[in-house]
Amino acid sequence: MYATTYHKPKTLSEAVSLYENSEEPSYLSGGHTLIPTLKSRLAAPQHLIDVRAIPELSGIEVTADKVIIGSATKHAVVAASREIKAAIPALSGLAGSIGDVQVRHMGTIGGSTANNDPAADYPAAVLALDAVVHTDRRAIPAGDYFQGLYTTALEPGEILARVEFKIPEIAGYAKFRNPASRYSMAAAFVARHRDGHIRVAITGAGNEGVFRWTEAEERLTENLSAEALEGLTIDPSLMMGDMHAPADYRAHLVAVMTRRAVQNLGGTHIL
């Protein structure tokens, strides 16, 4: 790790001001992507601005039709929330399936969403649950928010404040984990919203990061069952490939995990 200066602001405005007045700053939340990167000397921010002590970034609110989660909320807190479990059990299960116990007690929803790692879990829920990403300055619909691998609509210095999920009629999440890292190698979040429309978001597999599988959505709109997906495949050229899973295997897993998400609506299926 290169030398860096650590800051822990108590307010949003203090954090933004620190960012704007520093050379090579970086926000820090749970640190699960950033800290390993720093330790490997692959990044060298001169100022680390830890956003976890800012009160308005924490907390959970569940209304009649929304679940709102502050960006500095840890995965373990989301997984343990009875309100979230009652409203969107698949979201609760997703949070409880991230990493291991230690990771879930450090990692945050904001960090996961702001980084847009192609193997992260939360982006699938954000996209499938038609969420709105609130920042310190605006509200961004999920469809506009994710812009490719590690890329989002966030501008330099913009802080992700909270994520507002629509409570669906029902949703399911199925994940096939990388046998080494336990990150998603292919995962599907399927939701039927209260207005009847279906969203299928795939993470861990696409070479552009999280994406909506519209062909699957169309079939499931007709008939929300695994049988409706029989024979549906996805083009391997759209998939990532690596030593753990070549693109053709990932494409196969996307189809299987989408079927399993449908078979497990109201919960999760983690392999």
Added chain:
Amino acid sequence: MKSPLQTIAPDVIMHPLKQPKPESAELSPEMKLVREALFKHVGKPIPRKEDGRLITGKGRFSDDFSLPGQTYAAIVRSPYPHARILGIDKSEALASEGVLLVLTGEDILADDIKPIPHNPVPSTNFDMKLRAKDGSHAFTGPHYLLPSDKARHVGEAVAIVVAETAAQAADGAEKVVIDWEELPYVTDTAKAAAPGAPTIWDEVPDNVFIDTTFGDKEGTDAAFARADHVVKAEFHIQRVTGVTMEPRSSLGSYDPETGRYTLYAGSGGAVRQKNELSKVLGIEPKDLRVLSFDVGGNFGTRNRVYVEFGLVLWASAKIGRPVKYTATRSESFLTDYQGRDLVTKVELAIRKDGKFLAMRADNLSNVGGRAVSLSPLSKGSGLITGSYDIPYATLRARAVFSNTMCTQAYRSSGRPEVTYAIERLVELAADQLGFDKLELRRMNLIPPSAMPYTNAVGSVYDSGEYEKNMDRALELSGWATFDARKAEAATRGKLLGRGFANYVESSIGTPKERAEIEIKDDGNIEVVIGTQPSGQGHETSFAQVVADMIQVPVEKVWIVLGDTDIVSVGGGSHSGRSMRHAGTVMAMASAGLLAEGRKRAAELLGSTADRIDFEGGVFKLRNSNRTIDIFELGRRTRESHGPLRVVKDNEMHTPVFPNGAAVCEVEIDRDTGHVQIVRYTTIDDVGRCINPLIVHGQTHGGIAQGVGQAMWELCAIDQNSGQPLAGSFMDYGLPRSDTMPSFKCEIAEVISPTNPLGIKAGGEGGTTPALATVVNAVVDALSEFGVKDIQMPVTPANVWRAMNSGRKAS
């Protein structure tokens, strides 16, 4: 007729077990006492004495030590698999803040720092004799602390930077400018030995520096000619690494007043480190003190000397301050000594009725950029025929250099590889020829009546009841009720498969061990021994042996190890040698201590030693009420006779052959290829078991390590760049608690005739059959897809590919 051992450099082995003599002739009076001793503590599952200390953070690992004025080292490593060093510019690094010293391969030559004397070719009478193709001693590639000519693998240390802080050292290391000339490289085992491969060492243009043929070639050829069937296979037992929980670490210091060096470095045995590093530095062994206390995992990776250990010593003398180096996890993945990497081609000649007639094997071991140890190739060579009576065999054993990190003995060195080959081959034979796979094994197993048994390449198996092991393992595993479980799994979309493997392995190891036992005035017993635990529980199991002999509570016995100023002789811990060697010499030393005690007690009680009895830690004059407690005796006679203390040396050369069987049941998800192990059963004949709790713990760890190789582990290298791909836990898969079932393990105790306590070895038996057992189970589960074989690790992607292609996946 059994075939004689034939090698290019033949050594006639007069095996002790082949010259039976009355037992008493081998036993000294002291050893008679050992035999007669009541086994009070031995055999009991006493909880580990060391656990309290370790789980409350009171362990003393290498990086826990710091010295006043300490500095920190960072290592500059090669980014290329093969590249000539045209020049190294230190100036920018030396100008970097806090940097005190930069050293390179040129400085090594200038200071006459010698290569590490690894002596990679195993040399006891019972090791297979590996030679170069022309029968000469092999060129093994000098291992300088830093090379001056070229780097031979990614991660090879090429410079050391010492600075005031670790961060400054890392900053300085980035500023060492190296002028590289990239060279053609080869990392793959088979390709490295193929004609036209890039040359790693000019001395060995074709990279193959060991090429020895063992066994009776004529007899083998004749048996193959008259065989009804010949079954062939080729396997690659892939490269893995140890992934010790504690990264390697070293702290070196030099005292100019005494001229002595001190090294704090966890290893597999401090005495080897002292002897070899003193040669590197060109000093007398007495001028180097090595301290190795708690060690966070070894598995063989720490048995040999690492360049960084020599570098911190050398650098500390140059700057006159202590120097510390601790590897990062990335450095551990790149440059811990790695394991396995054997390509084996095997053939089995079989008679119509299933009897094995002969075997051929062609084994090629990838040692990496230079040879650190040929133990895996050698150990495996002696066991190619496994647990089976195969009258004739021929083995060609070769070792090849490549542009990869060096390999070393790793968890059951060499034995899982050859066990994999024979147990997979038998499975393929049964499938191809229509035999029941268990019956084919059973009819060829070596019977107890044939013990001691000389196998076709000359290894003498000491004892064992192989068929009994097999029967018990099958019974415990619920083999007979498998079909019902398979039908149930099918209703859930799962393919259930079962795998079985027998195994026999060898434990040789450094033959010498010394124990010192002293009765302390404070009522404790101190035992100094030269083995080095890294989680095996020596502080408990060793104490059990001494407590039994001296008839005192186990809590009173304290094991002292890991400081070469106290431990003068010691073979370290490897090859399953510790309990057998240390247990025996401690028992002998205990007996010697009691003999000395009797003498002193007789003097005090006014009698002769033959009239003194010893019971419950108390010497007693026969037919009287006059007694003296052993601790009191020590105190009372200290002034007149010196401390009540005995030093005993012992040498044991005869190898032992632990053996057993394992059964694995896997459930494969039909849609995804995901493999879950649902049952795992083992029988291990460890000889006499000192502490079953500890042996079971060792077995569990051994199973996980073997299963890990079969299921997930791989030191993957990108063939297009020569770059290692598994440089962190993101890409190197390990077993986890939730991917392992609860094991069913049973210990069989067939007492070994080779040593007084009857010990064989424990722990490594968990690993040895695991690779074959898991793969046999996976292939069985996939049988309906026409899958006959699959490359390890059996990752979901490999399984899915195999299901789709119905043939060997890659």
